[in-house]
Amino acid sequence: MIRVGRKTWEDIVIDVVIYLSLIFLVVVTLYPFLNTLAVSFNDAMDSSRGGITLWPRKFTLYNYQTLLTRSQIYHATLVSAARTILSTCLGTFCTAMVAYIISRKEFVFRRLVSFIYVLTMYIDGGLVPTYFLMRSLGLVNSFWVYVVPGLVSAFNLIVIRTYIAGLSDSYVESARIDGAGEFTIFLRIILPLCKPVLATIALFIAVDNWNAWFDTFLYNSANAQLSTLQYELMKVLQSANTMSGSLLQALSRAAAGTTNTVTPRAIRATMTIIVSVPIVVVYPFLQRYFVHGLTLGGIKE
Amino acid sequence: MTTSASAVQRKTFWHRVKQQKVLILMTIPFLVHVIIFRYVPIWGWLMAFQNYWPGKSILQQTWVGFENFRLLFNDPVFYQVLRNTLAMSVIKLVMGTVASIVLALMLNEVRIMWFKKSVQTISYLPHFISWVVAANLVRDALSTDGGIINEVLMSLRIIKEPIMFLGIPTLFWWIIGISHVWKEVGWGAIIYLAAIAAIDPTLYESAMIDGAGRLKQIWYITLPSIRPTISVLLIMNLGWVLSAGFEQQYLLQNGRVIDYARVFTIYELDYGIKMMRYSFATAVGIFRSVVSLILVFSANQLAKRWGQERLV
Known part of the structure; x- marks a missing residue:
């Protein structure tokens, strides 16, 4: 909007309202994170007296020490990291390959293959049939249930396909004249040209995988070796009121007898920080890719 | 041929x-x-x-x-689940859409670029954290011992005793709506900001010559110009009303509010899988899937009739 001349009273009032509202939004968004951060670095018994806002009152690293020395948490972090890295690499590559295939205008089964994928956005078999399928494929109590089923998502596929459709055909044509095969064209020409959109998709997949807990809950809750960080946090959250969670009990027992103590609140705060730190740290640098991807996929969600 | x-x-x-x-x-x-x-x-x-x-x-x-479907349609809990799902979907849809549009309009008025960029960056952040983390933050903010909401309300003398917000059944839908807005408002605004950026600036120039102030410009130019975007997104989301989200409700519910928190996936879990009624749970899944499919395709037809881009 273009504005010329002096500010009227209307302008001033509007500006004040807008700036105040936006500052309010920033405060409301950040406060819960900062408060949790403060609680995680504060002495647990002291926190339960209340009144912790943005800064720890009795600074301690004890909450982190207690949690990070639990092999359960350490192991869950490894599993979460492994699934995120594997899913991101494999998922991005496979989605790009299918996107390349269905972006080729002369491909005979182009519409059929696109339709088969797009339909998956609207129907799913439901919890029970999917669970039975995973079980008969041997994916229950298996690490691979985190990676294999979600390899190609229809939404990401459409985003990459839209991007490839916007590239000039001449790249593919000239490569074909030079005698390049389909796979070479994909690997050597399409993939490098798609770098911006692939970065976006990789980030979407990575965030989804890091944040997932329901698949652990459904398929791998019987096997502690395959637990993920989000699932551990979810268990702590669910048992916070009753103190029945095994981790909470174990931690309270471990803390009993020492001068230091942890409380459910402190454990939850500390775990929340451990779980969100990777995203909060990585996020500002990658923000432009996220936004880029949303406008790329546009309304064609 | x-x-x-x-x-x-x-x-x-x-x-x-x-x-x-x-x-x-x-x-x-x-x-x-x-x-x-x-x-x-x-x-x-x-x-x-x-x-x-x-x-x-x-x-x-x-x-x-069709025995399992007969059981399903005769189960009073099913109608409760249907009510909760529809109510929470509509609340989330309306609150989310209005908040995102208002935020986009406000950001568009900001002339200080670093301020605009910072607000945007901060407002997207909650979109990328998991619901597990978000539910923890919501629970802490609403808690009775030292939760920020109770503290603020008490210091403003609006309430005398802390209120256990998450234990009041009738409040649950609104907590879901507000926490949805908290998490998604910034992300939702991106698409409206893009639509606003595409508006022809000469429209504003001529409006200003006609003496329209900023509010009038927003009301008569900005809002009508982004109406196609708003209607496409609304129609598209209408197709998803039977999937009101599951993680959010599952993670924030507790025994006291479950009658208002139970949505389809929770119903499938608690009344199907946990009771080993696998066939019943499958029937619930089919109902949800088929109705969603019908809704998505009707929404698509509606969008087509309104001359918008097809969604499927």
Whole structure:
């Protein structure tokens, strides 16, 4: 909007309202994170007296020490990291390959293959049939249930396909004249040209995988070796009121007898920080890719 | 079409298949993958018409016809679930849309670029954290011992005693709505900001010559210009009203509010899987999936009739 001349009273009032509202939004968004951060670095018994806002009152690293020395948490972090890295690499590559295939205008089964994928956005078999399928494929109590089923998502596929459709055909044509095969064209020409959109998709997949807990809950809750960080946090959250969670009990027992103590609140705060730190740290640098991807996929969600 | 013409077409079809055999070979593993993981479970829908008992194969089960659906439609809890799902979907849709549009309009008025950028960056952040983390933050903010909401309300002398917000059944839908806005408002605003950026600036110039102030410009130019975007997004989301989200409700619910928190996936878990009523749970899944599909395609038709871009 273009504005010329002096500010009227209307302008001033509007500006004040807008700036105040936006500052309010920033405060409301950040406060819960900062408060949790403060609680995680504060002495647990002291926190339960209340009144912790943005800064720890009795600074301690004890909450982190207690949690990070639990092999359960350490192991869950490894599993979460492994699934995120594997899913991101494999998922991005496979989605790009299918996107390349269905972006080729002369491909005979182009519409059929696109339709088969797009339909998956609207129907799913439901919890029970999917669970039975995973079980008969041997994916229950298996690490691979985190990676294999979600390899190609229809939404990401459409985003990459839209991007490839916007590239000039001449790249593919000239490569074909030079005698390049389909796979070479994909690997050597399409993939490098798609770098911006692939970065976006990789980030979407990575965030989804890091944040997932329901698949652990459904398929791998019987096997502690395959637990993920989000699932551990979810268990702590669910048992916070009753103190029945095994981790909470174990931690309270471990803390009993020492001068230091942890409380459910402190454990939850500390775990929340451990779980969100990777995203909060990585996020500002990658923000432009996220936004880029949303406008790329546009309304064609 | 004459027979000779279709014969020619068939010939070119096989010719093209042969020519494109590498592309087709590249497709096969992915097709097998998507069919196994996304379409084979639909074969499992047969279970809904059986009295499924683990240990036997799906074709050896007792067939019961529509018995499971009869049970479902006679279950009062089902109507409760339907009510909760629809209510929370509509609350989230309306609150989310209004908040995102208002935020986009406000950001568009900000002239200090670093301020605009910082607000945007901060407002997207909650979109990328998991609901597990968000539910923890919501729970802490609403807690009775030192939760910020109670503290603020008490220091403003609006309430005397801390209120256990998450224990009040009638508040649950609104907590879901507000926490949805908290998490998604910034992300939702992106698409409206993009639509606003595409508006022809000469419209504002002529409005200003006509003496329209900023509020009038927003009301008569900005809002009408982004109306197509708003209606497409609304229609599109209407198709998803039966999937009101699950993680959010599951993670924030507790025994006291469960009658208002139970949505379809929770129903499938608690009344199906946990009670080993696998066939019943499958029937619930089918109901949800089929109604969603109908809604999505009607929404799509509606969008088409309104001359908007097709969504599917």
